[in-house]
Amino acid sequence: MSDQTLTDRSPDSDRAGGSAAFSPLYQQIKALLLQGLDRGEWKPGEAIPSELELAARFQVSQGTVRKAIDELAAENLLLRRQGKGTFVATHHEAKVRFRFLRLTPDDATPAVSGSRILDVRRLKAPADVAALLELRSGETVVNLRRVLSFDDSPTILDDIWLPGAPFKGLTAELLEASRSPLYALFESEYGVSMVRAEEKIKAVAADAAQAELLAVEVGHPLLQVERISFTYGDRPMELRRGAYLTERFHYRNSLN
């Protein structure tokens, strides 16, 4: 957060000029904060500077900084805590986990969960994966497959693809040693913060491989969830293809 290149707002500049694209000050502040987050100036879980300090730094009023932070907080990139400060969102919290895992038990019984890694491989990205992750075809990716169980019954089959460069040194051992959720691991081990995701959902019939791993017959209906997760600059950083068993679980969603 060194150089601050706010658009000149004197009467002769863009604001009064008319034709140039008009960008409010608070949007420029927001962009600067985003840059700071992206380059890791403040790490997940840490506090960013106070509103007054940022206002002084950017030479604007507290209200303008406030509006920028408001938007970032609404997007769940920042977390405000009255009396304490404003903090960078992190996946190292129980409540945040259900923001991305929408599968919920039909009855509210909390379930014991377990993860079993099937394999972790590095390979050249298949064309479809490369396209979705915005990689050049032939670039290295990490492919990770696992089974998630609840109360000892296998429920989720995940086929996860990650760009190779940011995830150097990701091994099965490392994954098995970690007890935190995957996105928390990505955050603390690789500095990759997942901020937003898009999902496409279908109902499909289980193929032979899926049927065996989930202990159902071939043809059994499965919820197929394809997710692309993004970091700060809307840069795709994970492709995840999941197959969910939905006998005792459902995918919940809110429409606003």
Place this chain on the structure above:
Amino acid sequence: MSDQTLTDRSPDSDRAGGSAAFSPLYQQIKALLLQGLDRGEWKPGEAIPSELELAARFQVSQGTVRKAIDELAAENLLLRRQGKGTFVATHHEAKVRFRFLRLTPDDATPAVSGSRILDVRRLKAPADVAALLELRSGETVVNLRRVLSFDDSPTILDDIWLPGAPFKGLTAELLEASRSPLYALFESEYGVSMVRAEEKIKAVAADAAQAELLAVEVGHPLLQVERISFTYGDRPMELRRGAYLTERFHYRNSLN
């Protein structure tokens, strides 16, 4: 919007008292606006009074009204249009329709859609339906079933339950005569605005009835979507059980 019962904010009142629940002024304004919307003071598509007028009416500053409206706009109850005014959200708009229908063609080809009403009945609410619609068991409900087709292939099977009282006089003829989406009809004919919904999604196997209507074999995987829609006071006003064919469509979702 007649009586305005804002909490006294003098030094001796709740704000300084300490123990009473503290509610910011703008939240009280928001609640008043919500009341006005609920009682139909301003109809969907109409403009609400300007910020300055509301500020004068409620004896607060424009900024405070603004913050109340900001939240209602964020929840999609109101729509701000610079230079024109603030409008009550309505389902009579193409863009709003895809806020509740999350099924999207895999390739972006726009599809011609058609609706066929199977039947419309009035009956005493089954126990599960009554519970979800927060009705006393035995109260009358309207049950409506239909098939939605895209490009002439049946794709969505809807089983819709509505509380009988607000939807008096709903008939198959009326539905078939209308070319607007269901929620738009509810709005203009029955004064019921759907504002928010919760969905629970599973993958299931088609039963005999579903298989025939959707022209697939029994056992074919279907996306089963149970939706409860709410009006202004978070009052449930529709239970919808849908079965979606997802060969050429998918359910899209964004995780923030």
Place this chain on the structure above:
DNA sequence: AAGTGGTCTAGACCACCGG
């Protein structure tokens, strides 16, 4: 008591829309 975010005000000015 000091420092943080949260509320509220009053006023100025800008961007956009319509007559």
Place this chain on the structure above:
DNA sequence: CGGTGGTCTAGACCACTTA
């Protein structure tokens, strides 16, 4: 041109946390 929402400021005061 007047009216609308949108931005920005400066300042006061409140609520909450920590020490």
